[in-house]
Amino acid sequence: MRAKGLSKEEVQTYLKQAHKRDIKYKSGKILCSMCTSPHPAAKSAHNIFLDTNLGDPGLFPGTKQLEKEIIIALSELLNNKSNVGLIVSGGTEANLLALYAARENACINEPEVIVPESAHFSFNKICNILKLKLVQAKVDKSYRVDPLKVAQLVNKKTICIVGNAGSPELGVIDPIENLSQVAIAHSIPLHIDAAFGGLVIPFLKDLGYTVPNFAFKIEGVQSLTVDPHKMGMSTIPAGGILFRDNKVLERIKIETPYLTDQNQYTFVGTRSGASVAATWAVLASLGREGFKKVVAKCMELTMFLYEGLEVAGFEVLLRPTMNIVAFRSANTNLLMDKLRQEGWYVSYVRRLDCIRVVIMPHTTKEHITHFLNVLSKLEPNKI
Numbered sequence: 001m002r003a004k005g006l007s008k009e010e011v012q013t014y015l016k017q018a019h020k021r022d023i024k025y026k027s028g029k030i031l032c033s034m035c036t037s038p039h040p041a042a043k044s045a046h047n048i049f050l051d052t053n054l055g056d057p058g059l060f061p062g063t064k065q066l067e068k069e070i071i072i073a074l075s076e077l078l079n080n081k082s083n084v085g086l087i088v089s090g091g092t093e094a095n096l097l098a099l100y101a102a103r104e105n106a107c108i109n110e111p112e113v114i115v116p117e118s119a120h121f122s123f124n125k126i127c128n129i130l131k132l133k134l135v136q137a138k139v140d141k142s143y144r145v146d147p148l149k150v151a152q153l154v155n156k157k158t159i160c161i162v163g164n165a166g167s168p169e170l171g172v173i174d175p176i177e178n179l180s181q182v183a184i185a186h187s188i189p190l191h192i193d194a195a196f197g198g199l200v201i202p203f204l205k206d207l208g209y210t211v212p213n214f215a216f217k218i219e220g221v222q223s224l225t226v227d228p229h230k231m232g233m234s235t236i237p238a239g240g241i242l243f244r245d246n247k248v249l250e251r252i253k254i255e256t257p258y259l260t261d262q263n264q265y266t267f268v269g270t271r272s273g274a275s276v277a278a279t280w281a282v283l284a285s286l287g288r289e290g291f292k293k294v295v296a297k298c299m300e301l302t303m304f305l306y307e308g309l310e311v312a313g314f315e316v317l318l319r320p321t322m323n324i325v326a327f328r329s330a331n332t333n334l335l336m337d338k339l340r341q342e343g344w345y346v347s348y349v350r351r352l353d354c355i356r357v358v359i360m361p362h363t364t365k366e367h368i369t370h371f372l373n374v375l376s377k378l379e380p381n382k383i
Contacts, residue, residue, distance in 0.1 A: 036362045045277040052272070055268075071240075078226065101252050113132050117139055166200075166324070180218045199232045228282070
């Protein structure tokens, strides 16, 4: 710590210099992130609620009400009649709470969780923290988990099955209805990781795309992760967890001996009310019609990229289910390095040897055209 503080001007100068080194979403060259520039309404709301803490909600009843209204809105979108849920730090905490609840409900020795091999990497650390055995189920040729493989892995120690909607690598939707049948047959809760897809898939249906059911319309689904700081365009951090049964909160609550509420239900104690307000502001500003327009634009650009890659001779792994495109070249890892040298930030999925591009609300047709032009200069059969 400095002996003497800097002036306001010196602080601002230093911060601006640091910020200049960050890659900006508006450049269009961030094509690997599931986050995006926050909606203007989110930025404004965030600043108003900077000093609020939902870890002590009795002090901030207005902010707590906003959280309740968000949960109701997300529940209506995802067919969850119980309206039970929480805004948390992100998909990792949401998934952790779902598995924590499953573990506490099962109350057995050496519990196991079955996840697709395409599940988010956070499940590895979650299972380490909760002392759960992570069991991975194989995916089929369409990169969706095979329900028969899942059924074969179920045993008396299985406390939860996890499905993707869509998977973090490729954006595919696992056969949730089939997974539900397995879960119901064995009286095991089914948790859906829709951190990204939860605010995409419902609007795809509105737009006429054929996508399978994935949320609480399906009987076996007991919990679902959906992140407003991804396609919800809220400020970071804003994850979400929804539960079918309100009794589940009893399994994850912890007493608070000196705060305004007697219990907490989240893993994180201090929770930003600012990102809650930001989430509420975006949901209120856009409504279903506004979100549908955002998703429509992202999907139009996704198909534009998909078709452009095929014309250029790259191997596209599959027709996109949502706004994620994955492709290969003769040397995909080298291609990623070449793109990085050109200032383009894409993901290299080592498990699948492919480049992954996520089309987010900050992406424009000009950005994708520029990206395709750069790729066209590289020979897909050599690089």
